Amino acid sequence: xxxxxxxxxxxxxxxxxxxxxxELLTILDEATLYEGFEQPILAGKVMASLFFEPSxxxxxxFSAAMNRLGGGVLGFADARxxxxxxxxxxxxxxxxxxxxxxxxxxxxxxxxxxRLAADNTSLPVINAGDGTNQHPTQTLLxxxxxRQKRGRLDNLKIAFIGDLKYSRTVHSLIETLTxxxxxxxxxxxQSLRMPPEFIEELDARGTVYTEDEDFFSIASDVDxxxxxxxxxxxxxxxxxxxxxxxxxxxxxxxxxxxxxxxTIMHPLPRLNEISTDLDDHPGAAYFDxxxxxxxxxxxxxxxxxxxxx
Amino acid sequence: xxxxxxxxxxxxxxxxxxxxxxELLTILDEATLYEGFEQPILAGKVMASLFFEPSxxxxxxFSAAMNRLGGGVLGFADARxxxxxxxxxxxxxxxxxxxxxxxxxxxxxxxxxxRLAADNTSLPVINAGDGTNQHPTQTLLxxxxxRQKRGRLDNLKIAFIGDLKYSRTVHSLIETLTxxxxxxxxxxxQSLRMPPEFIEELDARGTVYTEDEDFFSIASDVDxxxxxxxxxxxxxxxxxxxxxxxxxxxxxxxxxxxxxxxTIMHPLPRLNEISTDLDDHPGAAYFDxxxxxxxxxxxxxxxxxxxxx
Amino acid sequence: xxxxxxxxxxxxxxxxxxxxxxELLTILDEATLYEGFEQPILAGKVMASLFFEPSxxxxxxFSAAMNRLGGGVLGFADARxxxxxxxxxxxxxxxxxxxxxxxxxxxxxxxxxxRLAADNTSLPVINAGDGTNQHPTQTLLxxxxxRQKRGRLDNLKIAFIGDLKYSRTVHSLIETLTxxxxxxxxxxxQSLRMPPEFIEELDARGTVYTEDEDFFSIASDVDxxxxxxxxxxxxxxxxxxxxxxxxxxxxxxxxxxxxxxxTIMHPLPRLNEISTDLDDHPGAAYFDxxxxxxxxxxxxxxxxxxxxx
Numbered sequence: 001x002x003x004x005x006x007x008x009x010x011x012x013x014x015x016x017x018x019x020x021x022x023e024l025l026t027i028l029d030e031a032t033l034y035e036g037f038e039q040p041i042l043a044g045k046v047m048a049s050l051f052f053e054p055s056x057x058x059x060x061x062f063s064a065a066m067n068r069l070g071g072g073v074l075g076f077a078d079a080r081x082x083x084x085x086x087x088x089x090x091x092x093x094x095x096x097x098x099x100x101x102x103x104x105x106x107x108x109x110x111x112x113x114x115r116l117a118a119d120n121t122s123l124p125v126i127n128a129g130d131g132t133n134q135h136p137t138q139t140l141l142x143x144x145x146x147r148q149k150r151g152r153l154d155n156l157k158i159a160f161i162g163d164l165k166y167s168r169t170v171h172s173l174i175e176t177l178t179x180x181x182x183x184x185x186x187x188x189x190q191s192l193r194m195p196p197e198f199i200e201e202l203d204a205r206g207t208v209y210t211e212d213e214d215f216f217s218i219a220s221d222v223d224x225x226x227x228x229x230x231x232x233x234x235x236x237x238x239x240x241x242x243x244x245x246x247x248x249x250x251x252x253x254x255x256x257x258x259x260x261x262x263t264i265m266h267p268l269p270r271l272n273e274i275s276t277d278l279d280d281h282p283g284a285a286y287f288d289x290x291x292x293x294x295x296x297x298x299x300x301x302x303x304x305x306x307x308x309x
Numbered sequence: 310x311x312x313x314x315x316x317x318x319x320x321x322x323x324x325x326x327x328x329x330x331x332e333l334l335t336i337l338d339e340a341t342l343y344e345g346f347e348q349p350i351l352a353g354k355v356m357a358s359l360f361f362e363p364s365x366x367x368x369x370x371f372s373a374a375m376n377r378l379g380g381g382v383l384g385f386a387d388a389r390x391x392x393x394x395x396x397x398x399x400x401x402x403x404x405x406x407x408x409x410x411x412x413x414x415x416x417x418x419x420x421x422x423x424r425l426a427a428d429n430t431s432l433p434v435i436n437a438g439d440g441t442n443q444h445p446t447q448t449l450l451x452x453x454x455x456r457q458k459r460g461r462l463d464n465l466k467i468a469f470i471g472d473l474k475y476s477r478t479v480h481s482l483i484e485t486l487t488x489x490x491x492x493x494x495x496x497x498x499q500s501l502r503m504p505p506e507f508i509e510e511l512d513a514r515g516t517v518y519t520e521d522e523d524f525f526s527i528a529s530d531v532d533x534x535x536x537x538x539x540x541x542x543x544x545x546x547x548x549x550x551x552x553x554x555x556x557x558x559x560x561x562x563x564x565x566x567x568x569x570x571x572t573i574m575h576p577l578p579r580l581n582e583i584s585t586d587l588d589d590h591p592g593a594a595y596f597d598x599x600x601x602x603x604x605x606x607x608x609x610x611x612x613x614x615x616x617x618x
Numbered sequence: 619x620x621x622x623x624x625x626x627x628x629x630x631x632x633x634x635x636x637x638x639x640x641e642l643l644t645i646l647d648e649a650t651l652y653e654g655f656e657q658p659i660l661a662g663k664v665m666a667s668l669f670f671e672p673s674x675x676x677x678x679x680f681s682a683a684m685n686r687l688g689g690g691v692l693g694f695a696d697a698r699x700x701x702x703x704x705x706x707x708x709x710x711x712x713x714x715x716x717x718x719x720x721x722x723x724x725x726x727x728x729x730x731x732x733r734l735a736a737d738n739t740s741l742p743v744i745n746a747g748d749g750t751n752q753h754p755t756q757t758l759l760x761x762x763x764x765r766q767k768r769g770r771l772d773n774l775k776i777a778f779i780g781d782l783k784y785s786r787t788v789h790s791l792i793e794t795l796t797x798x799x800x801x802x803x804x805x806x807x808q809s810l811r812m813p814p815e816f817i818e819e820l821d822a823r824g825t826v827y828t829e830d831e832d833f834f835s836i837a838s839d840v841d842x843x844x845x846x847x848x849x850x851x852x853x854x855x856x857x858x859x860x861x862x863x864x865x866x867x868x869x870x871x872x873x874x875x876x877x878x879x880x881t882i883m884h885p886l887p888r889l890n891e892i893s894t895d896l897d898d899h900p901g902a903a904y905f906d907x908x909x910x911x912x913x914x915x916x917x918x919x920x921x922x923x924x925x926x927x
Contacts, residue, residue, distance in 0.1 A: 038353050044656050046685045048678070056385050057405065060357070064409035067355045067381040072685040076674050076695070077385070086847070088887035091894075096675065096886060099909040100682035229395070268405060269397035276400075291408040347662050365694050366714065369666070373718035376664045376690040386694070538704070577714060578706035585709075600717040 009306030012118040012125045015134045016172055021179040028144050031292075031299035033309055040070025041307050048101035049075030050093070050117075051128070052108040057268070058128050058138075061290070062105055065297035074100060094120040103305055106130075124304040132168050137300060138267060139172040141293040142226075148292065149263045149285050150223055159185035159218050161227040162248045162273060164194040166235070169267040170228055171198060178202065184209040185218050189244045192230070215248055220258055225250065226265045227273050251275030255283070265289060318615030321427040321434045324443045325481055330488040337453050340601075340608035342618055349379025350616050357410035358384030359402070359426075360437070361417040366577070367437050367447075370599070371414055374606035383409060403429040412614055415439075433613040441477050446609060447576060448481040450602040451535075457601065458572045458594050459532055468494035468527050470536040471557045471582060473503040475544070478576040479537055480507060487511065493518040494527050498553045501539070524557055529567055534559065535574045536582050560584030564592070574598060627924030630736040630743045633752045634790055639797040646762050649910075649917035651927055658688025659925050666719035667693030668711070668735075669746070670726040675886070676746050676756075679908075680723055683915035692718060712738040721923055724748075742922040750786050755918060756885060757790040759911040760844075766910065767881045767903050768841055777803035777836050779845040780866045780891060782812040784853070787885040788846055789816060796820065802827040803836050807862045810848070833866055838876055843868065844883045845891050869893030873901070883907060 008027075012018070019027075047066050049059055054077060063073045090113060097104060098121040106117050107128040114127035114134070129135040147153055158177070160170050164186055174184070174194075178201060186194050186209055193211065202209050212218070218225075227250060235241045249272055255262060266274055266286040278284050302309060317336070321327070328336075356375050358368055363386060372382045399422060406413060407430040415426050416437040423436035423443070438444040456462050467486070469479050473495055483493065483503075487510060495503050495518055502520065511518050521527070527534075536559060544550045558581055564571060575583055575595040587593050611618060626645070630636070637645075665684050667677055672695060681691045708731060715722060716739040724735050725746040732745030732752070747753040765771050776795070778788050782804055792802065792812075796819060804812050804827055811829065820827050830836070836843075845868060853859040867890055873880060884892055884904040896902050920927060 040353070044658070044686075044688075046682060060383055060385075060406065060409050063383040064355060067383060068353075070353075073383075074678055074681040074685060074691075076678075086849075086851075086887050087889045092887060095905050096908040097678065099905075099912055100678050231395075233395075269395050269401060271396045276398075287404050287408075290405040294408055349662070369692055369694075369715065369718050372692040373664060376692060377662075379662075382692075540704075542704075578704050578710060580705045596713050596717075599714040603717055 008303035010122075010124055011304055012127075013136050013300060013304065014114045014118055014125065014127045016136050016139050016176040019136075024140070024143065024176070024179065027140060027296075027299060027303065028147060030303060031140075031144055031296045034295050034298040034302070037298065037309060038068045039309065041302060041309055042066060042069040042071035042305065045071040045103070045305055045307070046101040047071060047073050047075075047103050047105055047301065048097045049073055049077075049105045049128075050097065050107070051075065051077050052106070052113070053129070054078055055107050055129065058107060058135075061293045062126075062128070062137075062297050062301075064294050065301055068294070069298055069302065071301070075105070090116055091120045098123050103301065126300065126304070129168060132166055132171065134172050135168050136172065137293070137297055138169050139176050140300065141289055141296045142169075142173050142265065142267075143176065144292045144296050145265065145285055145289045146224060146263070148288070149283075154181045156182045156224060157185070157219060157222045158182055158224040158226060159187055159222045161187045161215065161225060161250075163192045163228050163230045164188040165192040166231055167228045170226070171195075173226070174198060175201060178205040178207050182207070185222060186211045187213070187215055187218060187248065189213060189247055191240055192244060215250075215254070216257065218258060222258060222262060224263045224265060225255075225258070228267060229269065229271055229273055246272070249273055249275065250278070252277045252281065255281065316615075317612040319431075319433055320613055321436075322445050322609060322613065323423045323427055323434065323436045325445050325448050325485040328445075333449070333452065333485070333488065336449060336605075336608060336612065337456060339612060340449075340453055340605045343604050343607040343611070346607065346618060347377045348618065350611060350618055351375060351378040351380030351614065354380040354412070354614055354616070355410040356380060356382050356384075356412050356414055356610065357406050358382055358386075358414045358437075359406065359416070360384065360386050361415070361422070362438070363387055364416050364438065367416060367444075370602045371435075371437065371446075371606050371610075373603050374610055377603070378607055378611065380610070384414070399425055400429045407432050412610065435609065435613070438477060441475055441480065443481050444477050445481065446602070446606055447478050448485050449609065450598055450605045451478075451482050451574065451576075452485065453601045453605050454574065454594055454598045455533060455572070457597070458592075463490045465491045465533060466494070466528060466531045467491055467533040467535060468496055468531045470496045470524065470534060470559075472501045472537050472539045473497040474501040475540060476537045479535070480504075482535070483507060484510060487514040487516050491516070494531060495520045496522070496524055496527060496557065498522060498556055500549055501553060524559075524563070525566065527567060531567060531571060533572045533574060534564075534567070537576060538578065538580055538582055555581070558582055558584065559587070561586045561590065564590065625924075626921035628740075628742055629922055630745075631754050631918060631922065632732045632736055632743065632745045634754050634757050634794040637754075642758070642761065642794070642797065645758060645914075645917060645921065646765060648921060649758075649762055649914045652913050652916040652920075655916065655927060656686045657927065659920060659927055660684060660687040660689035660923065663689040663721070663923055663925070664719040665689060665691050665693075665721050665723055665919065666715045667691055667695075667723045667746075668715065668725070669693065669695050670724070670731070671747070672696055673725050673747065676725060676753075679911045680744075680746065680755075680915050680919075682912050683919055686912070687916055687920065689919070693723070708734055709738045716741050721919065744918065744922070747786060750784055750789065752790050753786050754790065755911070755915055756787050757794050758918065759907055759914045760787075760791050760883065760885075761794065762910045762914050763883065763903055763907045764842060764881070766906070767901075772799045774800045774842060775803070775837060775840045776800055776842040776844060777805055777840045779805045779833060779843060779868075781810045781846050781848045782806040783810040784849055785846045788844070789813075791844070792816060793819060796823040796825050800825070803840065804829045805831070805833055805836060805866065807831060807865055809858055810862060833868075833872070834875065836876060840876060840880060842881045842883060843873075843876070846885060847887065847889055847891055864890070867891055867893065868896070870895045870899065873899065
């Protein structure tokens with residue numbers, strides 16, 4: 001009998017590519033122990049939350065996770081009030097901030113910023129989103145929710161709908177799903193197709209997928225619909241935005257055609273991609289994702305800080 | 310002997326209209342136990358403080374109350390950095406935020422927003438001000454201060470001075486005073502008179518009141534002067550603002566005509582409505598109101614969270 | 619034998635001029651006990667952090683100090699969201715905020731603002747920078763770092779380089795160094811010379827100093843180089859700024875001419891005044907200053923709050 005133990009203490013969480021399949025499963029297993037857990041095991045620990053790009057949602061979710069475990073939080077929500085506004089390099093900011101905390105959380109508009117931060121400190125660094133690149137704790141909470149709702153992470157038919165070009169959430173999750181054995185449906189308008197590098201990765205990993213523009217061409221036995229906000233701020237052309245924003249709206253009528261067994265996911269915030277008439281549908285999982293986000297982040301913070309419950 | 314016990318655990322505090330006279334008295338009695346009390350009875354509890362409209366004063370007072378009782382605070386001070394800026398509905402925001410906390414504090418520019426928030430979560434919600442409508446903890450601290458200074462909440466002559474049209478603080482307090490038996494003097498310029506719906510309510514409840522434009526027509530035996538900042542931001546016409554802003558300024562000379570026994574109240578911040586030469590007047594109660602605000606909010610937070618000291 | 623004990627409980631820290639040489643040494647000695655110290659000796663204590671001018675760095679450093687000692691922090695990072703924006707006087711703000719906390723931290727663009735704050739409350743007040751005047755905890759951490767790196771605070775040759783006109787950090791440190799016996803080199807362009815009032819003070823105190831425009835005229839046996847960012851925001855003329863901003867840049871080649879035994883200090887953030895090729899130079903002390911800032915602030919907070927470890 002072989003027991004494999006993974007140590008996560010002191011590690012960074014920058015990209016899902018840095019973590020192997022069994023490491024991901026270890027994190028998800030550990031996270032189940034943090035459902036509703038509120039003991040101050042992180043008392044005395046401090047998280048620096050550096051948001052060079054605003055994201056109240058992610059900041060609050062991590063803050064809640066620290067609060068629930070008794071830890072402290074400091075930082076800034078907006079780069080305009082940071083020393084960056086005075087022209088300081090990111091490397092310098094990190095080398096100063098590491099004196100204030102035990103773990104660093106960073107959101108930055110530039111791809112690779114979180115990796116650069118990690119290269120400049122011995123403290124664990126968590127990527128809370130860098131450009132259109134990675135957002136690993138979002139992916140972990142998505143995996144956690146999929147397993148919670150469907151009981152497994154393999155042998156699923158998963159449809160991604162809407163903005164597959166700019167959505168960091170979708171990119172990060174799809175890449176991670178190549179660790180598992182599923183069939184993917186990629187549904188988007190022509191102008192918002194999955195970028196070629198991700199398609200190449202699916203091909204290289206032998207993942208089965210179909211690209212389509214038509215929502216209703218999705219197989220009726222799809223297990224999960226993962227839809228995303230078409231983000232105007234990522235969109236260069238406002239006319240193009242107006243054209244596509246309503247194209248993939250789903251509501252109770254649309255879902256009943258696909259089948260009411262389906263699990264409906266969304267990273268939130270939503271505009272009108274999902275009708276509120278689905279909010280009490282048994283398959284609606286998007287508010288569960290928000291709750292699972294705190295659970296998963298509690299586990300990640302404790303694991304990287306080397307504290308176990 | 311009949312013992313009436315009220316349970317406040319899990320209740321919302323949206324409008325003073327939702328609370329009966331004896332419930333208000335119970336809160337005020339409970340609050341006296343929180344004067345200077347600083348034990349961590351709310352350790353592990355988290356308040357989400359959602360300010361869709363800035364109000365440093367109210368946010369800090371509630372944060373101080375949580376801090377003094379060992380609880381945690383998270384949230385935002387400015388809607389521009391929240392998901393609302395991305396177009397999220399208030400209902401969605403609340404359904405996400407309820408995963409981060411045990412109690413929700415909300416300030417919103419729109420009347421009815423706090424009620425809408427409460428309808429979308431099972432957590433207790435406290436209204437920290439919605440439009441020109443309600444600000445119930447301000448009213449509770451005002452009642453607390455009145456009782457502290459005058460020893461009773463009935464049989465008082467109370468003059469409200471200045472902006473009676475836009476002041477949420479005045480509206481909320483006057484409505485609540487209809488539970489008690491007092492004589493009111495409503496002193497304002499013609500353009501800032503108490504709105505008809507509040508006058509109708511005073512009539513319906515049989516409250517004795519006098520409306521007047523002239524400050525010195527107030528009976529010299531008035532017990533309390535409650536004056537308010539004439540808020541430029543609520544004022545549609547800047548010329549009108551200039552005309553009235555100095556009309557009801559009070560100073561030591563003015564007060565000595567009314568009688569030095571009077572209690573002088575103001576919700577703060579003040580501009581020049583109250584001269585600083587009154588700051589050490591024995592009747593000046595406005596900084597006491599600020600101190601009582603923390604005391605009352607400690608009690609309210611603990612009561613709604615179902616924790617007793 | 620005479621034992622002198624200083625009580626710092628309840629005192630303000632507004633200006634280095636208010637503290638005698640032996641009091642400064644007592645604070646520095648006490649601070650050594652706080653290196654890496656993280657027990658919750660300030661549990662239940664609350665610091666109000668009032669930043670009428672943004673300074674993430676200072677705010678985070680103080681917040682880290684409170685967090686490490688178990689204390690709470692509340693306040694605002696930006697006067698635009700405070701009641702000041704509604705026209706409230708600083709005196710009123712302080713008299714309200716004193717109800718929320720045990721100690722007040724204030725950063726304000728106006729010289730004398732911290733003193734005015736202290737005059738309006740019985741709580742201890744710490745000046746976190748007022749205009750171009752004082753920033754006493756910056757000076758304390760600088761002294762702490764000098765003693766840490768050179769083993770003494772007397773008999774040193776210290777060169778100040780760059781903006782000697784606008785740098786609050788330099789003014790505050792130079793004034794304090796008049797308590798000690800050192801030789802100073804004041805190197806700046808003509809337009810950024812040390813203001814006459816500081817020169818007069820050096821003369822009056824009999825401090826030995828040399829003013830120069832040329833960086834390489836510094837004696838090769840200088841012990842410390844203290845260089846500062848030439849702050850564009852303090853500079854009235856942008857053309858003048860462009861002319862001088864690169865004049866005093868130091869790098870490894872420049873330092874090797876002066877001697878590699880030198881200690882290199884900078885209050886951070888830096889732009890390009892110090893080349894990153896010096897970051898792993900054994901004399902580079904600027905990131906140590908950042909770390910020492912938390913240590914010194916832990917000591918100051920505990921001492922003023924009357925809590926000893």
